Every structure is written in C-alpha cells, then in structure tokens.
Amino acid sequence: MGKRKVLSEAELKDLVLPEQGELLGVVEKLLGSDHAMIRCTDEKVRLGRIRGKLKRKIWIREGDVVLVAPWPFDDTKCDILWRYTVAHVDWLKQNNYLPQGFI
Numbered sequence: 001m002g003k004r005k006v007l008s009e010a011e012l013k014d015l016v017l018p019e020q021g022e023l024l025g026v027v028e029k030l031l032g033s034d035h036a037m038i039r040c041t042d043e044k045v046r047l048g049r050i051r052g053k054l055k056r057k058i059w060i061r062e063g064d065v066v067l068v069a070p071w072p073f074d075d076t077k078c079d080i081l082w083r084y085t086v087a088h089v090d091w092l093k094q095n096n097y098l099p100q101g102f103i
Contacts (some may be wrong), residue, residue: 012079015088023040023042024040024066024092025040025066027062027064030060035049035050036050036080038078041098041099046070051079051081055080060083064084065088065103
C-alpha cells in the first residue's frame, strides 16, 4: 500500500468555474469526519461533505473558497467539488464571480 499523493499549490493550474446548479462558498468550520460548514454565495449555510476523490488529493482548511453542489433533495447539505488557490480567488473577485465583501 502506497502513500497518499498530496498535490502542491503550484500543481493546481486548472480553474474550475461554477456551472449550473453549483455555487461558490467559504469554509467556516471543519467538523471532522470529512464534513465542513460552508457559507455559500446565496447566503445559506450548508453542511458540506468533502468528496473522496478530493480528500485524497487536496487539503481543505477554514477560510478556503470552495465550489459546492447543493443536494437536490436537501437544500441544507452539499458536496464540496473543488478548492480554489489564492490566485484563483483573486481572479474570481476581478471577474465578479464572488460578491463584494463575501470573503
């Protein structure tokens, strides 16, 4: 059994933009067991679940901007799809993907 591969910030060059049904959010609190409280751009606080594919590659901390997909049957929960780097957050602010004063 090998070690988990953790990517560095420099290797995350892709910029994933929100599609239909996806929102941007900020991690407010890590709850353990791969769950976090996310404050989304639609001003709702959701319980976010870190997907298995993501938790094996990218670490998520409080204050990170993430891409989430709300569950269609329960609006209080969501899946965390992607974490943005600092450079990506600046680009999202400049191109009006993030509202003013959101972070």
